[in-house]
Every structure is written in C-alpha cells, then in structure tokens.
Amino acid sequence: MGRKILLENSDIPNIKSFDVFRAHGGYFSVEKALKTMAPDEIIEEVKKSGLRGRGGAGFPTGLKWTFLDRKSNKPRYLVCNGDESEPGTFKDRYLMEKLPHLLIEGMICSSFALGVNTAYIYIRGEFKYLLGILNQAINEAYKNGFLGKNILGTNFSLDMYVHPGAGAYICGEETALLESLEGKRGNPRIKPPFPAVVGLYDCPTVVNNVETLANVGYIVNFGGDAYASIGLGKSTGTKLISACGNINNPGVYEIELGMSVEDFIYKEEFCGGIKDKLELKAVVPGGSSVPIVPKELILFTASGEKRLMTYESLAEGGFESGTMLGSGGFIVYDENACIVRNTWNFSRFYHHESCGQCSPCREGTGWMEKILWRIEHGHGNMKDIDLLVSIADKIEGNTICPLGDAAAWPVASAIRHFREDFIFHVQYPEIVKNIKHGALYKYENQD
Amino acid sequence: MLKITIDNQTIEVAEGTTILQAARKIGGSVVPPAMCWYSKLDGSGGKCRTCLVKVSEGSAKDPRPLPKLVASCRTPVIDGMVVQNKTSPEVLEARKAIVEFLLINHPLDCPVCDQAGECDLQDLSYDNGKVSCRYQESRREFDVIDIGNLIKLHMNRCILCFRCVYVAEQIAGKRVHGILYRGDVSEISTYIKNSIPNDFSGNIIDVCPVGALTDKTFRFKNRVWFLKPMTAHRNCPTCSGKVIAWMFGNEIYRITGRKDEFGEVEEFICNKCRFEKKNINDWTVEGPTTIKRHSVISQNHYEEIKTPSIINPLEEKMEKQTNDE
Numbered sequence: 074m075g076r077k078i079l080l081e082n083s084d085i086p087n088i089k090s091f092d093v094f095r096a097h098g099g100y101f102s103v104e105k106a107l108k109t110m111a112p113d114e115i116i117e118e119v120k121k122s123g124l125r126g127r128g129g130a131g132f133p134t135g136l137k138w139t140f141l142d143r144k145s146n147k148p149r150y151l152v153c154n155g156d157e158s159e160p161g162t163f164k165d166r167y168l169m170e171k172l173p174h175l176l177i178e179g180m181i182c183s184s185f186a187l188g189v190n191t192a193y194i195y196i197r198g199e200f201k202y203l204l205g206i207l208n209q210a211i212n213e214a215y216k217n218g219f220l221g222k223n224i225l226g227t228n229f230s231l232d233m234y235v236h237p238g239a240g241a242y243i244c245g246e247e248t249a250l251l252e253s254l255e256g257k258r259g260n261p262r263i264k265p266p267f268p269a270v271v272g273l274y275d276c277p278t279v280v281n282n283v284e285t286l287a288n289v290g291y292i293v294n295f296g297g298d299a300y301a302s303i304g305l306g307k308s309t310g311t312k313l314i315s316a317c318g319n320i321n322n323p324g325v326y327e328i329e330l331g332m333s334v335e336d337f338i339y340k341e342e343f344c345g346g347i348k349d350k351l352e353l354k355a356v357v358p359g360g361s362s363v364p365i366v367p368k369e370l371i372l373f374t375a376s377g378e379k380r381l382m383t384y385e386s387l388a389e390g391g392f393e394s395g396t397m398l399g400s401g402g403f404i405v406y407d408e409n410a411c412i413v414r415n416t417w418n419f420s421r422f423y424h425h426e427s428c429g430q431c432s433p434c435r436e437g438t439g440w441m442e443k444i445l446w447r448i449e450h451g452h453g454n455m456k457d458i459d460l461l462v463s464i465a466d467k468i469e470g471n472t473i474c475p476l477g478d479a480a481a482w483p484v485a486s487a488i489r490h491f492r493e494d495f496i497f498h499v500q501y502p503e504i505v506k507n508i509k510h511g512a513l514y515k516y517e518n519q520d
Numbered sequence: 521m522l523k524i525t526i527d528n529q530t531i532e533v534a535e536g537t538t539i540l541q542a543a544r545k546i547g548g549s550v551v552p553p554a555m556c557w558y559s560k561l562d563g564s565g566g567k568c569r570t571c572l573v574k575v576s577e578g579s580a581k582d583p584r585p586l587p588k589l590v591a592s593c594r595t596p597v598i599d600g601m602v603v604q605n606k607t608s609p610e611v612l613e614a615r616k617a618i619v620e621f622l623l624i625n626h627p628l629d630c631p632v633c634d635q636a637g638e639c640d641l642q643d644l645s646y647d648n649g650k651v652s653c654r655y656q657e658s659r660r661e662f663d664v665i666d667i668g669n670l671i672k673l674h675m676n677r678c679i680l681c682f683r684c685v686y687v688a689e690q691i692a693g694k695r696v697h698g699i700l701y702r703g704d705v706s707e708i709s710t711y712i713k714n715s716i717p718n719d720f721s722g723n724i725i726d727v728c729p730v731g732a733l734t735d736k737t738f739r740f741k742n743r744v745w746f747l748k749p750m751t752a753h754r755n756c757p758t759c760s761g762k763v764i765a766w767m768f769g770n771e772i773y774r775i776t777g778r779k780d781e782f783g784e785v786e787e788f789i790c791n792k793c794r795f796e797k798k799n800i801n802d803w804t805v806e807g808p809t810t811i812k813r814h815s816v817i818s819q820n821h822y823e824e825i826k827t828p829s830i831i832n833p834l835e836e837k838m839e840k841q842t843n844d845e
C-alpha cells in the first residue's frame with residue numbers, strides 16, 4: 074500500500090522546471106516510446122494496464138483509444154480535459170501546478186500512440202495562473218526537442234497548445250469542450266456522432282482527463298502489467314483524491330486503489346479523522362455529482378462488507394445504497410452538517426451551470442433549486458419533498474448530456490438517505506430559520 | 521434499405537434516415553411530436569426532448585434495448601430497430617414530464633398571444649400534458665423586445681428550440697442572432713438588438729413553435745381562427761411567391777408560408793411578400809385551404825388524431841384526469 078505513480082516526485086524543489094524534472098527520469102518514456110515502440114504497442118500496454126478515465130466516468134482508456142477513427146485521412150487530435158469545475162474536485166490543478174511536465178510527457182506518448190500531431194490542453198477559465206506554468210513548460214519542451222518537428226530525430230512531430238475556457242462547468246463535458254475550443258458557445262453536442270469519429274473541427278478526437286494522461290508515461294516506462302499490479306481488481310493503479318469538508322487534513326492524496334474508505338477517512342496520513350472529534354455524518358466520495366451516502370453506507374456496503382476505494386466497491390448497491398468514485402472529490406460532512414442546505418447549495422450550482430439547451434435540465438434544475446431554497450429557509454411543505462424526488466426522476470436520463478443526471482442524483486440521494494432532515498425542516502421552520510450554519514456562517518460573517 | 525418497426529408498424533427507409541423521419545413516413549399516431557427539430561434547418565433538433573422514444577430492440581444484429589430513451593429526431597435508424605412511441609408507458613410518462621418542464625416558466629398568456637390556435641405548445645400540452653400544475657415558484661421574466669421593426673420577441677414564451685437561430689445562421693452571412701447567457705436565463709437576441717439584415721428573416725416567425733416571435737404587422741389585429749386561410753401566389757423576384765393569405769372578407773390580415781402536416785413551411789418566403797403585400801390585388805388567390813397540421817384551428821375545433829369526433833374533448837379529458845388522481 075502507498076505506492077505512488079504521479080506525485081512521487083512532487084515535493085522535489087523546482088520539479089516544475091524541465092531540467093530538474095528531466096534529471097529525475099522525466100521524459101524517459103518519450104524516448105522509449107518514440108525510439109523503441111510502435112504506436113499500437115503503446116495502445117496495447119495502456120489496455121493491459123486497465124487504466125480508466127479519471128474524469129469521472131471511469132471508462133477504460135485503452136478501449137476508448139481503439140474507437141478513434143484511423144481510417145479517415147483527416148488529422149486527429151488529442152485534447153486534455155483540464156476544466157475541472159466539479160465542486161469538491163481539485164486534483165487536476167494540483168497536478169498541473171506541481172508537475173506540468175508529467176502531463177506533457179504523458180500527452181506526447183499518447184499522441185504518438187494515437188497518431189496525433191496537434192494536442193490541446195483545455196483549462197478552466199479560473200485557472201489563469203496555470204496558463205503561465207503550462208506555457209512555460211511547453212516552451213521548455215519545445216526548446217529541448219520534445220515538442221515540435223521531428224521529435225528526438227524521429228519523423229514524429231507534435232504541437233501542443235494551452236487554451237483557457239471562459240469559466241463554465243459545462244465546458245468540462247467533452248463535446249461542449251470541443252465547441253468551446255472551436256470558439257463557439259460551449260453547448261454539448263448531440264450524440265451520436267461521438268468525438269472519436271467527429272470531434273474537434275469535425276476530425277477524429279480523443280478527450281482525456283489530466284490525471285488519465287499523466288499516467289501514460291509510467292505505463293510506457295514500466296509496462297501495462299506493472300501498472301495493473303497496483304490497485305485492486307478492475308480498479309488498477311492509483312487515484313488522486315481531493316479530500317475536503319470537516320476533516321483534519323484536507324488536501325490532495327494519491328492513494329492506491331483498494332484501500333478501505335475507513336482508513337482513508339481516519340488514518341493520520343490521509344484525512345486524519347473528523348475535525349473537532351465530531352461524528353461522521355455523510356460522505357460525497359466523487360465530486361458533487363455522485364450520490365451522497367450516510368456513514369453506515371460509506372464505511373460498509375449494504376451487505377456488510379468493508380467499503381473500499383475502488384470503482385466497484387463504491388458503486389456496490391447501485392443507487393439504492395451505493396455511490397460512485399467519480400472524479401475523486403471526497404467531501405466529508407460531520408454530524409452538524411445540514412444536508413438540506415448542502416443539497417440546496419449543490420442544486421444552486423447545477424442551476425447556474427446548466428447550459429440551457431434541453432428542457433428537462435434547463436427548467437428542472439431551477440425548479441429544484443427554488444424548492445430547496447424554500448425548504449432550507451423554512452417555507453417548505455411536506456409535498457415538496459416528494460415533488461423533488463419526482464422532478465429529479467424526470468430529469469434523469471432524459472437530457473442531452475450527463476449534467477442533468479448530475480443535478481438529479483445529489484437531490485434524489487439526499488432525500489433517500491436523509492429524508493428526516495427534510496421533514497424536520499418542514500416541521501420546524503422557526504428552528505431552521507435560526508440555525509447558524511458552520512462554515513458558511515463563519516464565511517459570511519468574516520469581517 | 522433499413523427495416524424499422526414503430527409501434528408495431530414496419531417500414532423500410534434509406535440509410536441515414538432518423539427514427540422521426542421514418543415515423544413521419546408511416547404517419548398518424550406513431551409520429552412523435554417535435555418542438556425543436558425542423559427538417560429544413562441543418563443542425564436543429566435534440567434539444568426539446570419531446571420526441572423521446574423507446575428503442576426496445578437496438579438492431580437486428582444486437583436486439584438489446586437501449587438503456588435510455590432517445591431523441592427520435594437525431595437518432596439514425598439501424599436495420600431491425602424496434603421502437604415504441606405511444607405504446608410505451610415510459611415514453612408517455614417522459615413526454616408528460618417534458619410538457620410540464622416546458623410550461624413551468626411559460627407565461628400561459630394564450631388569451632393575449634397571437635400564436636394561440638396554431639401553437640405547437642398548446643397542441644403538445646393538450647395531447648400530453650396534465651391539467652393541474654405542481655409549480656408554485658416565480659416564473660422567469662424578460663422584457664418584450666423588437667427584432668428590427670417587423671418582428672416582436674416575447675422571450676417569456678420562448679422554449680429555446682433554437683430554430684430561429686438556425687434560420688438566421690443559414691440565411692445571413694455572418695452571425696447576427698443567437699443565444700445570450702446560460703441555463704434558464706438564456707435568451708435569444710440579435711447583435712445589440714438589431715434587425716436581421718436579410719430578405720428572409722421573417723421566416724423566424726414561421727419556424728417559431730410558440731408565440732415568442734410574432735409578426736408586428738399582424739399583432740393584435742385578429743385571432744387566427746377568425747381568418748380564412750387561402751392559398752395565394754404572386755410573381756416574386758426573390759422567393760417562390762407561394763403563400764397562405766389569411767383573410768377576413770376581402771381583407772388580407774397576414775401572409776405566412778405554406779405549412780405541411782407536420783407544421784413545417786414548405787418554402788421559405790421573403791419579407792416583401794410577408795410584410796408588405798397586404799392588398800388583395802397583390803395576389804392571385806387560388807382558393808380556400810385547410811390546415812393540414814392537426815391543431816386547434818384545423819377544423820375550427822380541436823380534434824385528436826384518428827379518434828372519432830368528441831363533442832367536448834376538454835371536458836372529457838379533465839374528467840379522466842380527475843379520476844386518475
């Protein structure tokens with residue numbers, strides 16, 4: 074337990090710079106890939122590694138790469154999704170800030186494997202400070218012959234660009250990201266066709282998360298089998314988890330998939346337990362979009378087994394009693410946390426971020442937010458609770474992109490597991506109105 | 521040719537046909553309603569979600585059902601597909617939900633809306649909606665604005681089908697008309713509230729499924745169901761000149777394009793024909809026509825497709841709904 078792939082060298086001073094990074098074995102995978110491997114061999118290794126997309130859906134990366142249309146003679150593109158706007162998720166920016174060259178290295182190997190000559194890193198608009206870091210790293214890579222024409226004297230050429238968005242969560246959805254990258258309004262496209270066939274500028278495109286691509290260098294260096302030996306079952310490798318909420322040590326952790334959730338929450342080297350010695354109430358383990366689950370169901374599955382930090386274990390029990398690993402935004406709530414307020418807050422986010430293309434999401438997210446606002450502020454009634462469940466149910470599965478589902482799940486799961494909290498809010502509006510809310514209250518009354 | 525079965529009726533269609541197009545070929549009640557897709561506008565569709573259908577068998581090769589309902593307007597037919605529209609309770613349930621979503625922020629100002637009587641949203645709600653309303657929050661509101669001096673925009677009524685955006689995009693050389701903002705506050709607008717400088721801009725009125733875009737030369741002049749639709753034509757240098765003249769006695773109140781049974785205009789007409797030629801001498805009037813699309817004004821009273829005439833359909837429907845609840 075505790076092997077690291079991504080953050081191994083993150084504490085070395087000035088690892089941001091090309092020279093230091095290179096001195097610690099950086100870019101070795103590029104040499105190995107370009108000089109000794111065929112593109113298909115790399116794809117084969119990535120398949121063997123069992124690496125799964127770290128952007129949220131957990132789709133096997135190697136398999137995704139095989140969908141790329143290689144028959145058309147159009148150019149192909151690789152796009153790195155650095156939009157990271159999911160509440161609770163802050164791992165990609167850590168990676169890009171600390172180890173920009175690790176991402177670039179992974180992207181060069183991936184581009185070589187996919188036959189791509191132009192790659193983009195799309196970052197969230199608010200990550201302006203990363204623009205300089207990434208651009209400098211890219212410039213260094215150009216200067217040292219790892220980007221540009223005829224890399225390392227081979228006939229493989231690659232150009233890489235960083236592009237900032239304008240600050241919209243929806244631009245993290247891969248087709249909206251492509252629209253935005255093309256300079257259009259960031260609306261998700263209607264699928265099919267999928268980006269692997271019709272992507273950026275109508276050309277075949279692969280979109281992968283920052284963390285996903287950063288893993289490729291390791292896989293090239295040590296082989297898919299070595300990567301697959303880390304982790305548990307189909308959840309291979311390590312995962313960056315950004316832990317936050319009412320815990321003693323919030324931060325970004327690289328964990329080996331397969332450790333128990335209990336260890337992750339209570340062990341000193343990770344979250345370090347709940348703040349102020351309070352009781353754990355609930356956890357949202359994969360960013361705001363995944364279902365919230367109460368203490369009993371996050372530590373143990375419904376059938377009584379220990380819950381592990383893997384895609385499979387967290388999902389066990391489906392939506393009845395399980396949740397998802399998602400993007401690894403691990404939000405912990407102590408016994409004083411108000412689930413209603415939290416749900417309202419999430420739904421306010423989705424309402425604000427809905428692109429407005431399709432009716433269930435555009436109208437439904439606003440409706441849910443308004444009802445949750447009323448309940449939270451002591452103006453709810455009993456019928457509202459079931460109405461919320463019904464609205465969430467009507468949005469789910471009927472939208473163009475998964476943002477609709479992402480807006481529906483937190484509401485549905487909060488009511489499923491914490492219905493008493495909602496009932497309490499309806500029954501005792503006077504008490505509810507006067508509750509001072511922890512973190513938010515402190516924040517609001519700071520000065 | 522690809523074989524597809526929709527609500528137990530089988531048809532063969534060419535490669536690239538969507539489920540909705542196949543359903544329209546069969547016709548009748550298997551046709552899902554479409555509020556945003558428009559056959560003449562590239563890129564349209566997929567947004568309103570009223571045309572969702574269930575694919576109960578994916579294809580001849582892989583007969584597993586698709587996990588989610590799909591937008592029939594944008595899903596291509598695969599050989600051997602089996603689709604359920606009206607025969608699937610899941611589809612009807614989802615459609616009911618979509619109607620509810622479309623209506624929660626709609627002002628329901630039909631009594632003062634020029635579109636009333638020929639409004640797709642009225643028809644849709646009538647066919648699939650419920651009589652009661654679960655929404656008690658405030659509705660979003662926008663100011664009424666002008667799109668040039670001939671077209672009025674009531675953003676409150678808009679369902680964001682994007683059709684007018686595609687019309688503007690496909691007739692005007694540069695982008696002048698589009699969507700501002702995001703989510704449920706997004707609004708359609710022209711570049712700094714300008715007009716759309718094109719001879720065919722008036723067609724955004726015809727493609728609008730609701731009363732968001734209306735003809736300023738006709739606003740509040742009359743109700744559509746009091747007017748007689750007449751096919752008419754003139755020798756127009758810009759467009760085909762084939763229109764419908766909406767008349768009361770010898771007076772022409774408004775000119776629109778000719779629409780097919782699915783409510784789509786057959787040919788786009790120019791602004792001169794639409795806005796300026798209101799004199800009976802401008803036109804060769806061919807004679808009265810019926811509205812092919814099933815709608816409130818199609819027979820001066822509402823009739824559901826292929827059901828024998830009902831004396832007061834609304835009453836019966838309300839009764840049914842009350843019994844259901």
Ligand SMILES: Cc1cc2nc3c(=O)[nH]c(=O)nc-3n(C[C@H](O)[C@H](O)[C@H](O)COP(=O)(O)O)c2cc1C
Binds near residue numbers: 245283
């Ligand atoms: C609303 C929405 C927001 C998303 N935001 C992100 C994001 O910020 N970062 C990301 O990597 N993937 C995001 N995704 C997932 C992407 O669509 C896509 O699945 C992912 O980039 C694929 O990369 P992966 O296979 O490496 O995970 C989002 C998806 C949706 C529906």
Ligand code: SF4
Binds near residue numbers: 429434472477
């Ligand atoms: S689900 Fe929401 S965000 Fe996604 S396309 Fe529809 S309106 Fe836009």
Ligand code: FES
Binds near residue numbers: 555556569572592594
């Ligand atoms: S007509 Fe198919 S989604 Fe609107």
